[in-house]
Amino acid sequence: MNRLRTISVIGLGYIGLPTAVVLASRGVSVVGVDINSDVVARINRGEVHIVEPDLDAVTARVVQNGLLRATTSVSEADAFVIAVPTPFHDGKADMAYVKSAAASVAPVLKAGDLVVLESTSPPGTTEAMVVQLAALRPDLKFPGRQDGACDVRVAYCPERVLPGRVLVELVENDRVIGGITPECAARAEELYRIFCTGSLLRTDVRTAEMCKLTENSFRDVGIAFANELSVICEKLGVNVWELIRLANHHPRVNILQPGPGVGGHCIAVDPWFIVAAAPEQARLIRTAREVNDAKPAHVLANIKAAIAGARAAGIRPTVGVLGLAFKADVDDFRESPALQIAEAIASWSNCEVIVSEPHAEALPGRLSGLKHVRMSGDVHELIRESHIVVMLVNHRHYKEISREDLEGKAIIDTRGVWS
Ligand SMILES: NC(=O)c1ccc[n+]([C@@H]2O[C@H](COP(=O)([O-])OP(=O)(O)OC[C@H]3O[C@@H](n4cnc5c(N)ncnc54)[C@H](O)[C@@H]3O)[C@@H](O)[C@H]2O)c1
Numbered sequence: 391m392n393r394l395r396t397i398s399v400i401g402l403g404y405i406g407l408p409t410a411v412v413l414a415s416r417g418v419s420v421v422g423v424d425i426n427s428d429v430v431a432r433i434n435r436g437e438v439h440i441v442e443p444d445l446d447a448v449t450a451r452v453v454q455n456g457l458l459r460a461t462t463s464v465s466e467a468d469a470f471v472i473a474v475p476t477p478f479h480d481g482k483a484d485m486a487y488v489k490s491a492a493a494s495v496a497p498v499l500k501a502g503d504l505v506v507l508e509s510t511s512p513p514g515t516t517e518a519m520v521v522q523l524a525a526l527r528p529d530l531k532f533p534g535r536q537d538g539a540c541d542v543r544v545a546y547c548p549e550r551v552l553p554g555r556v557l558v559e560l561v562e563n564d565r566v567i568g569g570i571t572p573e574c575a576a577r578a579e580e581l582y583r584i585f586c587t588g589s590l591l592r593t594d595v596r597t598a599e600m601c602k603l604t605e606n607s608f609r610d611v612g613i614a615f616a617n618e619l620s621v622i623c624e625k626l627g628v629n630v631w632e633l634i635r636l637a638n639h640h641p642r643v644n645i646l647q648p649g650p651g652v653g654g655h656c657i658a659v660d661p662w663f664i665v666a667a668a669p670e671q672a673r674l675i676r677t678a679r680e681v682n683d684a685k686p687a688h689v690l691a692n693i694k695a696a697i698a699g700a701r702a703a704g705i706r707p708t709v710g711v712l713g714l715a716f717k718a719d720v721d722d723f724r725e726s727p728a729l730q731i732a733e734a735i736a737s738w739s740n741c742e743v744i745v746s747e748p749h750a751e752a753l754p755g756r757l758s759g760l761k762h763v764r765m766s767g768d769v770h771e772l773i774r775e776s777h778i779v780v781m782l783v784n785h786r787h788y789k790e791i792s793r794e795d796l797e798g799k800a801i802i803d804t805r806g807v808w809s
Pocket of ligand 1: 400401402403404405406423424425426429473474475476487490491494508509510511549550551552553655656
């Protein structure tokens with residue numbers, strides 16, 4: 391292992407920081423690079439800027455041991471792992487962060503180096519990155535040349551960790567490694583062998599890029615089925631949670647759980663990369679996105695009806711909103727349907743709103759600064775003071791709420807916690 395003495399991780403967010411920390415915990419000298427100087431300063435103090443079990447303790451240890459250091463500028467290393475954002479805007483993947491990360495790596499590359507892209511990307515991105523690097527460094531040979539000569543190996547290795555279990559899954563998950571050439575994949579495998587105990591599955595670069603998008607599209611289609619069922623069941627007066635529980639007793643049926651929509655940086659976004667790449671063919675994948683994206687409006691219609699019911703009885707109701715994160719027990723609000731729903735309720739003036747989110751210190755986004763919206767850290771107080779209780783995120787903190795606590799309240803339970 392030998393050849394990879396110094397590894398640079400570009401982008402120290404939800405993926406890059408744990409990857410840097412785990413590599414460093416295996417004794418590799420890791421330089422983490424981020425354009426955000428606050429993030430860099432925090433990490434160099436041995437602190438973390440994201441909530442992830444055990445990440446704070448391991449980060450503090452590797453920083454103290456001198457195995458991880460963070461910086462805002464890229465320097466020489468034996469391998470570069472790029473984990474920068476790839477948002478989706480206006481029907482297109484925004485590859486600006488990947489391009490700028492590749493541009494920052496190019497000047498320090500030398501023969502023998504490895505570059506691995508981990509950011510979720512449309513098919514063809516890694517090949518485009520090779521073209522970009524080759525243009526910036528005409529003195530180096532990049533993979534894919536007719537003559538087979540190659541100074542710098544390039545691969546794509548998608549990340550499939552579950553927030554909340556990142557440090558475990560980074561190590562234990564199987565990984566797909568796509569090389570521009572088989573030699574590139576073999577070289578990248580050496581890097582992942584440092585910390586992965588799961589199988590390392592080599593393939594070509596486009597299959598690896600497509601694999602990540604396929605996994606999340608598969609999940610999205612499954613959730614869309616459950617969400618569609620929940621809306622159908624509401625119309626037909628059937629308890630969807632019981633229905634799914636019973637149907638799942640069939641030995642070959644495994645229906646996922648409905649919710650208020652689909653959020654997060656991956657499942658709500660990645661299927662669009664496939665739709666954008668093959669718009670005519672990706673009909674089911676597109677429809678699943680549309681079904682899931684329509685669910686928050688359905689939940690809001692139910693809340694509106696509950697408010698109208700209270701107002702008809704002469705009450706200006708208080709709506710208690712439980713959870714804003716995109717899923718249980720994480721502090722990530724990106725693409726969160728819960729946040730979207732809470733912001734919509736807060737934009738109405740016909741109710742008071744109390745919001746609970748154990749992973750936020752203050753009201754995020756458009757929720758802050760509104761007179762009729764406040765945050766509460768005490769769920770029992772929130773329930774007591776609310777006429778309408780909206781369960782959006784089944785954080786473990788809410789397990790203490792019993793059905794008796796909800797006596798006499800209008801309940802909109804999008805997670806089936808009390809159903
Ligand atoms: N978060 C997840 O659970 C998850 C899971 C699988 C895959 N991914 C993918 O991994 C990639 C990274 O996601 P994330 O959640 O870690 O993002 P993030 O926003 O948490 O972190 C990205 C970091 O990159 C930094 N950055 C941006 N441009 C940079 C540059 N040019 N040089 C150095 N740093 C730069 C940002 O300041 C930020 O700190 C995305 O493509 C995402 O789709 C994320």
